[in-house]
Amino acid sequence: MQVPILKQGSYLIASIQSSLTDSDLCQLRDALVGQVGRFRARGVIIDVTPLDVMDSFAVRTLRDLAHMTRLRGSETVIVGIQPEVAFAMVQLGLTLRGISTALDLEEGLAFLDSRTDEAHGRD
Amino acid sequence: MAETEILVPIDSEVDIISARRHGRDLARSAGFSLGDQTVIATAVSEIARNILMYAKRGEVRFRVVNDGDRCGLIVVAADRGPGIADVDLALQEGHSTAGGLGLGLPGARRLMDDFEIVTAVGEGTAITMRKWRGK
Numbered sequence: 620m621q622v623p624i625l626k627q628g629s630y631l632i633a634s635i636q637s638s639l640t641d642s643d644l645c646q647l648r649d650a651l652v653g654q655v656g657r658f659r660a661r662g663v664i665i666d667v668t669p670l671d672v673m674d675s676f677a678v679r680t681l682r683d684l685a686h687m688t689r690l691r692g693s694e695t696v697i698v699g700i701q702p703e704v705a706f707a708m709v710q711l712g713l714t715l716r717g718i719s720t721a722l723d724l725e726e727g728l729a730f731l732d733s734r735t736d737e738a739h740g741r742d
Numbered sequence: 743m744a745e746t747e748i749l750v751p752i753d754s755e756v757d758i759i760s761a762r763r764h765g766r767d768l769a770r771s772a773g774f775s776l777g778d779q780t781v782i783a784t785a786v787s788e789i790a791r792n793i794l795m796y797a798k799r800g801e802v803r804f805r806v807v808n809d810g811d812r813c814g815l816i817v818v819a820a821d822r823g824p825g826i827a828d829v830d831l832a833l834q835e836g837h838s839t840a841g842g843l844g845l846g847l848p849g850a851r852r853l854m855d856d857f858e859i860v861t862a863v864g865e866g867t868a869i870t871m872r873k874w875r876g877k
């Protein structure tokens with residue numbers, strides 16, 4: 620299951636479509652880290668709205684991804700964590716410490732605009 | 743009352759997704775809330791991945807039990823892998839022999855109402871977890 624990555628201005632937007640295997644998640648991480656450099660992206664948005672489970676592996680992979688892209692000069696925002704998923708994550712003991720989150724795609728874009736130079740933001 | 747048992751063999755990554763989907767579906771049909779379905783699916787994801795990681799293969803079984811006016815969903819995850827030498831240590835948050843977060847077992851225990859591990863080194867591991875349906 621490939622995750623489509625869209626380029627919008629100087630941002631990359633990855634919209635997860637369905638449940639992902641561990642390999643899918645690692646592939647997404649590697650693809651985004653690579654594309655951040657190739658497209659000189661200033662920000663990355665990962666939309667996890669369809670994910671009905673965020674377990675320790677998913678969180679670790681997304682956390683690694685956020686840290687790697689940051690080292691490449693790009694800020695990552697996770698958007699669309701569902702309320703029940705957030706509840707289960709907290710119970711499990713998972714935190715997204717050091718990772719930015721936003722309610723949805725629109726908020727995520729607004730967040731990136733505020734973090735990066737707006738002139739370089741959206742088209 | 744007849745109980746249906748669902749068995750999901752764990753042998754590859756997609757089986758982890760299959761196991762949590764079966765757990766969620768059974769919880770839904772037994773009338774569990776969306777929140778509890780998600781909690782069950784998340785706990786199942788952790789223990790199914792542990793089977794794949796540490797034992798390579800095994801199985802997860804689901805069944806619904808009615809006890810008086812209570813209804814519960816029982817998950818049994820069993821493998822014939824290496825077993826766990828020190829269960830108390832394995833249940834400690836942050837303990838991992840694989841460079842993980844060490845959250846799977848303690849987290850699954852927190853998510854579920856009952857949690858029991860039976861394991862023997864060289865023989866395997868069986869984890870039984872239960873969630874009661876909220877009123």
Ligand SMILES: Nc1ncnc2c1ncn2[C@@H]1O[C@H](COP(=O)(O)OP(=O)(O)OP(=O)(O)O)[C@@H](O)[C@H]1O
Nearest residue numbers: 675792796825832838839842843844845846847867
């Ligand atoms: N089915 C199993 N067979 C053998 N050992 C196991 C099994 N499940 C867990 N363990 C052992 O218990 C330890 C703790 O497991 P736990 O799931 O809590 O953390 P982890 O798998 O190391 O990391 P995480 O789940 O956070 O990615 C594991 O590192 C492993 O040594």
Ligand SMILES: [Mg+2]
Nearest residue numbers: 788792846847
């Ligand atoms: Mg684990």
